[in-house]
Amino acid sequence: MGAVFGTIAILSGTTIFVSAVDCTREGLLTAAQSYITAQTSGKIDGLKLSASNFTYQFNNKAADISKGQLSQALKLDLNRTSADTVACASYTMFISTSGSKPYVVGTQIRHKDNNTDEIAIIDTISATTGDLFFNAKDTLKYIQAEDWTAIPATGRPSRELLKKVGDGYLDMWTDAKAADSIPWGTNCERVEGSKLTKPCGGSLPHGGSSKQNGMRRYVIDETLGSVDVLCQFDSLGPWPDSHEVRVVDGKVKYVHTITVMSK
Ligand SMILES: *[C@@H]1O[C@H](CO)[C@@H](O)[C@H](O)[C@H]1NC(C)=O
Ligand SMILES: *[C@@H]1O[C@H](CO)[C@@H](O)[C@H](O)[C@H]1NC(C)=O
Ligand SMILES: *[C@@H]1O[C@H](CO)[C@@H](O)[C@H](O)[C@H]1NC(C)=O
Numbered sequence: 084m085g086a087v088f089g090t091i092a093i094l095s096g097t098t099i100f101v102s103a104v105d106c107t108r109e110g111l112l113t114a115a116q117s118y119i120t121a122q123t124s125g126k127i128d129g130l131k132l133s134a135s136n137f138t139y140q141f142n143n144k145a146a147d148i149s150k151g152q153l154s155q156a157l158k159l160d161l162n163r164t165s166a167d168t169v170a171c172a173s174y175t176m177f178i179s180t181s182g183s184k185p186y187v188v189g190t191q192i193r194h195k196d197n198n199t200d201e202i203a204i205i206d207t208i209s210a211t212t213g214d215l216f217f218n219a220k221d222t223l224k225y226i227q228a229e230d231w232t233a234i235p236a237t238g239r240p241s242r243e244l245l246k247k248v249g250d251g252y253l254d255m256w257t258d259a260k261a262a263d264s265i266p267w268g269t270n271c272e273r274v275e276g277s278k279l280t281k282p283c284g285g286s287l288p289h290g291g292s293s294k295q296n297g298m299r300r301y302v303i304d305e306t307l308g309s310v311d312v313l314c315q316f317d318s319l320g321p322w323p324d325s326h327e328v329r330v331v332d333g334k335v336k337y338v339h340t341i342t343v344m345s346k
Contacts, residue, residue: 103197106171108306110199114192115164115173118153118205122177125156133201140206142323142343143298143315152209157182160223163231165304165311169242171197174302174311176327176339178223184211185219187276189325189341191302191313206300208313208325208341215322215342216276225274229337231307231329239305240330246303248328248335249310253299256318259290268334275340283338292318308336316342 114131121127127148139148162177172193179186186209193204210217234240240248247264254261267284280286298315308330316324323343329336 106168106194106197106199108166108168111166111168111171111173111192111194112164114194114199114202115166115175117202118175118190118192119159119162119177121153122157123159125154127153130205131201132205133195133203136195136203138204138206140204142208143313148205152186152188152207153205155182157186160219161227165302165307165309167302167304170302171195171199172302174304174309174327176311176325176341178219178226180219180223185217186211187217187219187222187341189311189313189327191300191311206313208323208343210276210341210343211345213345214276215340215344216278218277221277221279222274225272225277225279226339229272233306234308234331238332240308240333242303242305244333245305245308245310245328245330246301248330249301249303249312249326250299252326252328252338253296253312253314255288255290256292257290257295262287262289266330266334268331268336271335271337273338273340275338276342283335294318296324320344 117129121130139146157179158181159177160180164175166173174191176189188209190207195203251261251265271283273280273283294317296314297317300313302311311327313325316322325341327339
């Protein structure tokens with residue numbers, strides 16, 4: 084799927100052809116779409132999983148993909164994908180309110196060697212009834228109303244800023260100064276599970292826990308101005324978690340959290 088570029092290197096009089104493959108947004112979105120198709124059909128046959136080394140992780144534990152959530156067809160009310168061409172990874176979130184169990188799910192898909200034709204890792208945080216502030220219909224209502232229009236090329240937040248905002252957010256429970264390091268927008272909205280807080284910048288934690296939130300995995304998308312971090316929320320409990328933040332005009336506009344507490 085990636086464009087191929089050639090570089091000629093001259094080494095001790097020998098000409099060597101070295102090729103590099105770019106990770107493309109289009110390739111990432113195609114792979115993410117194959118995940119959505121698998122989830123809505125309950126069939127994993129259409130997923131191009133790496134034959135040599137594929138890992139499926141579900142709520143922070145290695146799992147068997149053939150027996151997991153993807154083999155159960157779900158009707159989706161909403162889905163959205165962001166793409167990280169540097170890490171060659173994508174983040175897809177979806178909400179399903181109408182099945183035998185409702186779900187709010189965040190999944191990162193990773194590719195090796197920039198090859199989006201093969202999936203190396205599917206890494207899912209899946210919340211349902213009983214999880215933190217869980218109510219899929221309320222979450223749907225809030226997230227449906229949001230504006231996720233791509234940010235014009237001249238106004239995009241840098242990769243560094245997005246990483247800093249994602250880390251700053253997860254550090255608030257252990258670092259008393261983290262909350263004030265984040266550029267909160269005045270009309271920022273936080274949807275924690277299904278709990279809406281507006282504006283985001285008030286009543287924030289300022290340290291207090293000695294355990295850093297760990298196992299952080301990032302998908303950073305400058306085009307949408309978003310960072311998603313999957314982690315284990317160790318500062319409060321070893322909870323499988325997804326925190327997604329969107330930055331618009333240099334300030335935090337949206338925060339979404341998915342936190343799994345049930346077994
Ligand atoms: C992967 O793609 C990215 C983005 O296009 C590029 O910066 C990087 O050099 C590529 N890496 C490899 C190993 O080809
Ligand atoms: C397989 O993938 C896992 C997860 O990305 C990695 O830790 C491991 O080193 C890989 N193994 C091989 C043989 O490439
Ligand atoms: C996923 O979202 C896109 C964009 O909103 C929409 O066009 C598509 O129908 C959705 N897919 C499913 C399976 O709901």
